[in-house]
Amino acid sequence: MNQKSILITGGLGFIGSHIAIEAIQQGYRVSIIDNLSRPTSPQNNNKEKTKFFTRNLIQEKYPSIRIYVKDIRNKETLQQIFAEIQPSIVIHAAGQTSAIDSISNPEFDFQNNVIGLFNILECCRQSLNRTTFIYFSTNKVYGTAPNNVSLTEGDLRYFPSNPKTMGIAENSSIDQTKHTPYGISKLTGDLYVQEYGKLYNMDTCVFRLSCIYGDRQFGFEEQGWVSHFVIQALLNKEITIYGNGKQVRDILYIDDLVDLVMTYLQKMENSESQEFLDQEANKVFNVGGGKENTISLLELIDIIEDQLGKKIMLSSQIWRPADQKYYVTDISKVSKAFSWQPQIDALKGLKNLIVWTQNHIELFS
Template sequence: MNILVTGGAGFIGRWVVKRLTEDNHNIWILDNLANSSIDNIKDLQFNYPNITFIEGSIMDTNLLETLFINKFDICYHLAASINVQDSIDDPKTTFENDVIGTFNVLQQCKINNTKFVYMSTCMVYSKALNIEGISESHPTCPASPYAAAKLAGENLALSYYYAYGLPTTVLRPFNTYGPYQKQNSEGGVISIFIDKKLMNKPLAIYGDGKQTRDFLYVTDCADFVVEAGYSEKTNGKIVNAGSGVDISITELAKTIAGETGTIKYVTHIHPQSEIQKLLCDSRYSKKILGWSPKVSLVEGISKTEEFLRTQL
């Protein structure tokens, strides 16, 4: 197939592209490199000649129109402003990228009858209320402009399914981590913690550390994203992906730091947007896709640390 991946040079996008190359598709990556790096895909470009990279923005409607001449079968839309604090400080940029940018891509998908797979986030949910976790019907609570913009993008995507019959799918993966994730404040907590450990610095926990997260290793996430795009069963649907197990940030820090590491607690930078308990109920994704994660948290942390050691 001919496949477009917006944000394909980003952390998750890179792994989605890798999985697609293994399935021998022709892949176009559109990325403005604002929150990603060409280094993330250099090995893929070297090994797979069927990748075309375009540096550009989903805000550029002329570029999108030209790009869609390639008649894509599927568009995996991962391009977005993803940082919660940035969305609080500058909601306009997040709104423009995550809502108007999504609209721009959707319009081209409609014109060209391209399946649209929208990467949303577990951040749209309110906290888990029971031991079974958060299912797709769980209440949403946009506690940041980022979450609100993602919800708006979801509704746009689904409206194109109902209004125009365009095959669209909304994905809500939980806290994804692994190699190529940033280790600065915009990265994931696991990568940040491992980076601090490798530099013999304290692992800083925002707030009291009792908040929990459901962590999903990035190759499992990429498999989920790709398979959701392949399947007709996901059309017009919202689908979760997670491990089904949550861990407190304090326990996570202890696991990564080991006996020799140190942990400190610091003032939360955006407590109003903190979701206290994130636990995924991903039974639906297993039912319609046959998908379930393969990599345990302990194994995933080990793989991520091994990768980060090579970056020192």
């Protein structure tokens, strides 16, 4: 039975809670920090009904998970928690998550995504344990640079003009491009994590995520777009398309991301892992569904309509700032390092999401 101590920041959120549940089932001692704040956007009109859903679920079904309702911007509080639980593994899933909200309130974005992360890193650096640290970054660190990929416009989506294009790799440029403050704050954290790993002998890993989706994702217009489309459709509400709807993303079901995280931790704990540490510690990996799991906004609308057997009301608005016309993850590096591939294809994952949302529609109505 594994008794290593894991601390998950943002552990009551979508990604963090899924990892917490899997980790406790695999025998880790799990603690969560979450301040229960949720985006304040007017579009997030399901906030009050969903705010405590995951907390109640964990308290009822997994009472051994320790929950600290605290704010990572408070360094003194973090130091007390680190002293209590002495984590050897920290998974940082907390932060402000909306690129659009970051434009209207960049200070809030900076405080949560940079200062909060810095406080966590400092606690790790000062800890008695050598810390394994996983940071969830984002494809937004590349800004609109991926749009430099030559594209062909089809009826429902953009395609790379070169059909052999695998997607966006880790060595893609981050310079001379528009990111939004969210993209910049996450990139700042990304670089801090890499530097702390190299400078302070921490085992750090950065996962630059594409679009993650799945059950218990309470999406709304500014964040969690796949879930948001499903919720709106089930409630017979209008969906607003920004731009022409042909924007393409690769999507990854939450279970596949959790599998990758646990695979990483298992490799780190392997008694023969020194070679892996030498090769992969302090590395950066682009993580997503990859070339086989891409979808445009218009294609998602078509799938939902087909699954529900009804038409969806649509409206149009101008393009959003720094929107990427095409972002598909080249997952070859992460696949090779961890012998990992997505197991749940886009259609199966979307069917799972639709069923879960249907079964919990009272949370959104």
